[in-house]
Amino acid sequence: MTPLLELKGISRFFGGLAALTDVSFEVRKDEILGLIGPNGAGKTTLFNVVNGFYAPSRGEVFFKGERISGLKPHQVCARGLARTFQVVKPLQRMSVLDNVIASAFLRAKSKAQAVQIAGEVLHLTGLYDDREVISKGLPLGKRKRLEIARALATKPELILLDESFAGLNPTEQNESIDIIRKIKEIGITIMIIEHNMKVIMSISDRIIVLNYGQKIAEGSPEETRNNPLVIEAYLGEA
Amino acid sequence: MKKIAPTLIVAAIAVLPLLGLSTYILHVLILTIMWSVIGMAWNLLGGFCGQVSFGHAAFFGVGAYTSGILYNKFGISAWWGMPASIGVVAVFALFIGFITLRLRGPFFALGTLAVGVILRVTAENLPDVTEGNLGIMIRERSWVDKTWYFYIILTLAVLVFLLVKKVVGSRLGYYFVAIREDQDAAESLGINTTYYKTIALCLSAVITGLAGAFYTNYMGYIDPKVVFALHDISIVVIMVVMVGGVATFWGPVVGSAIMVLLAELIRSIPMLGAAHLTFFGVLLIVIIIFLPNGIIGDIPKLKRLLGIRKNL
Numbered sequence: 001m002t003p004l005l006e007l008k009g010i011s012r013f014f015g016g017l018a019a020l021t022d023v024s025f026e027v028r029k030d031e032i033l034g035l036i037g038p039n040g041a042g043k044t045t046l047f048n049v050v051n052g053f054y055a056p057s058r059g060e061v062f063f064k065g066e067r068i069s070g071l072k073p074h075q076v077c078a079r080g081l082a083r084t085f086q087v088v089k090p091l092q093r094m095s096v097l098d099n100v101i102a103s104a105f106l107r108a109k110s111k112a113q114a115v116q117i118a119g120e121v122l123h124l125t126g127l128y129d130d131r132e133v134i135s136k137g138l139p140l141g142k143r144k145r146l147e148i149a150r151a152l153a154t155k156p157e158l159i160l161l162d163e164s165f166a167g168l169n170p171t172e173q174n175e176s177i178d179i180i181r182k183i184k185e186i187g188i189t190i191m192i193i194e195h196n197m198k199v200i201m202s203i204s205d206r207i208i209v210l211n212y213g214q215k216i217a218e219g220s221p222e223e224t225r226n227n228p229l230v231i232e233a234y235l236g237e238a
Numbered sequence: 239m240k241k242i243a244p245t246l247i248v249a250a251i252a253v254l255p256l257l258g259l260s261t262y263i264l265h266v267l268i269l270t271i272m273w274s275v276i277g278m279a280w281n282l283l284g285g286f287c288g289q290v291s292f293g294h295a296a297f298f299g300v301g302a303y304t305s306g307i308l309y310n311k312f313g314i315s316a317w318w319g320m321p322a323s324i325g326v327v328a329v330f331a332l333f334i335g336f337i338t339l340r341l342r343g344p345f346f347a348l349g350t351l352a353v354g355v356i357l358r359v360t361a362e363n364l365p366d367v368t369e370g371n372l373g374i375m376i377r378e379r380s381w382v383d384k385t386w387y388f389y390i391i392l393t394l395a396v397l398v399f400l401l402v403k404k405v406v407g408s409r410l411g412y413y414f415v416a417i418r419e420d421q422d423a424a425e426s427l428g429i430n431t432t433y434y435k436t437i438a439l440c441l442s443a444v445i446t447g448l449a450g451a452f453y454t455n456y457m458g459y460i461d462p463k464v465v466f467a468l469h470d471i472s473i474v475v476i477m478v479v480m481v482g483g484v485a486t487f488w489g490p491v492v493g494s495a496i497m498v499l500l501a502e503l504i505r506s507i508p509m510l511g512a513a514h515l516t517f518f519g520v521l522l523i524v525i526i527i528f529l530p531n532g533i534i535g536d537i538p539k540l541k542r543l544l545g546i547r548k549n550l
């Protein structure tokens with residue numbers, strides 16, 4: 001069976017800096033794949049390459065067997081691959097509902113349908129009661145969730161979540177874990193970048209570890225936790 | 239009440255010529271309505287889609303010259319310029335969009351500014367086509383009386399108003415605003431930002447061109463310095479929208495009323511000449527400081543300032 005997403009030998013350079021070096025792995029349908037690594041390891045860059053913001057300097061990305069490296073972000077999204085931003089990018093002067101309607105239009109045939117999709121997604125992400133709020137005024141926790149809601153409204157098969165938990169208090173974190181489980185239940189595959197070890201270990205089926213732009217480990221949460229290379233990478237950071 | 243208010247306002251404006259207004263007042267009304275049209279056009283691109291153009295004179299001028307050249311070179315009525323300008327300006331805007339829409343923010347603004355200037359210089363230096371600095375004179379005027387011009391531009395304004403409302407409430411409008419708020423976010427949500435910015439530009443340009451074609455017919459004379467003017471067209475339309483209220487439906491209408499009246503007032507002061515630009519500049523600064531969202535955008539604030547508080 002072809003994997004849902006496949007990275008083959010991805011490198012990305014910024015001038016002389018190698019943000020990613022020869023990274024290969026695959027995302028299987030219906031799994032939650034955790035992506036971890038110290039700050040500056042290249043995790044966000046990897047999302048940017050997958051979603052089409054950056055072209056890879058070397059290597060190729062395949063989604064559902066189709067080569068997507070070289071496509072524009074909107075084309076990648078239209079093929080069923082959505083992402084959120086670590087530094088949230090709400091459409092500030094639009095209400096929460098309008099934010100989500102704008103992305104729901106990708107699949108909706110009419111405005112009524114877009115409103116309906118937006119309503120479903122807002123219920124799922126627990127933002128329905130905030131739908132009239134202008135998103136500029138949302139607290140960070142909810143802005144992070146709005147990122148997820150917007151991505152979901154494009155009806156993806158694979159969603160890339162970039163540090164959706166950072167800056168959340170424990171209650172919000174638990175809510176977000178529930179949301180991610182629900183997303184998995186409705187049949188969406190998830191790749192998630194997360195710093196919080198407890199969170200990532202508890203929700204991931206598999207984990208990939210990046211360090212200095214290289215993949216240093218891949219395996220179950222159990223294997224990752226006990227991998228000496230991983231321990232060293234994180235100790236090295238501290 | 240809110241629903242029928244626009245209809246009432248239009249009806250009230252429509253009966254104005256029946257009151258036996260002086261030719262001068264009718265002229266001021268026609269200019270006001272024409273500037274509303276240009277303002278609504280600019281607002282679609284600059285206000286809703288966030289692509290601030292400093293070169294709308296280019297589209298106004300191309301529309302105006304489409305009319306003028308049809309009359310001057312092909313010997314047909316300059317009114318044909320109105321339908322013809324739609325195609326001409328659309329193609330022109332596609333070309334301009336291809337060049338300028340890859341630029342973002344201030345770079346787009348500078349790009350459009352250059353386009354406006356280039357067009358003026360081109361029109362000045364192509365006498366075989368445009369008659370250069372001599373300009374084009376429409377010798378056979380359709381009507382001496384201004385009433386018909388009034389109804390033609392009013393009809394155009396109503397149609398444009400309805401179009402803008404329709405567009406803003408639809409998928410297009412959501413995409414325009416999404417692009418304005420964050421182009422990268424819009425792109426990653428599946429919105430082809432280049433494509434939709436091009437649509438916004440073409441719509442805006444075509445409407446502006448229609449106003450230009452009307453202008454040729456109404457004024458009966460055009461030259462490059464007037465219809466491609468940076469300060470008297472490109473900048474004024476920005477002021478119309480900013481004074482009235484960016485990204486509001488009525489902002490351009492209110493803004494044009496204020497700007498045209500102000501221009502006429504200042505013109506009536508003798509010996510002032512080009513100093514009217516100074517007044518506009520000062521006005522703009524005052525507006526930006528006190529009513530950054532324009533008159534329509536800052537209605538709640540205005541009410542507070544004037545002491546008319548909404549009863550809670």
Ligand SMILES: Nc1ncnc2c1ncn2[C@@H]1O[C@H](COP(=O)(O)OP(=O)(O)O)[C@@H](O)[C@H]1O
Pocket residue numbers: 014017019037038039040041042043044045046
């Ligand atoms: N657009 C860019 N231009 C130059 N350097 C970049 C750019 N984007 C990321 N980098 C660099 O690439 C490295 C990886 O960054 P990033 O992918 O954001 O790391 P992470 O998300 O794992 O913390 C960092 O050294 C960062 O400075």
Ligand SMILES: [Mg+2]
Pocket residue numbers: 043044045086
């Ligand atoms: Mg990051």
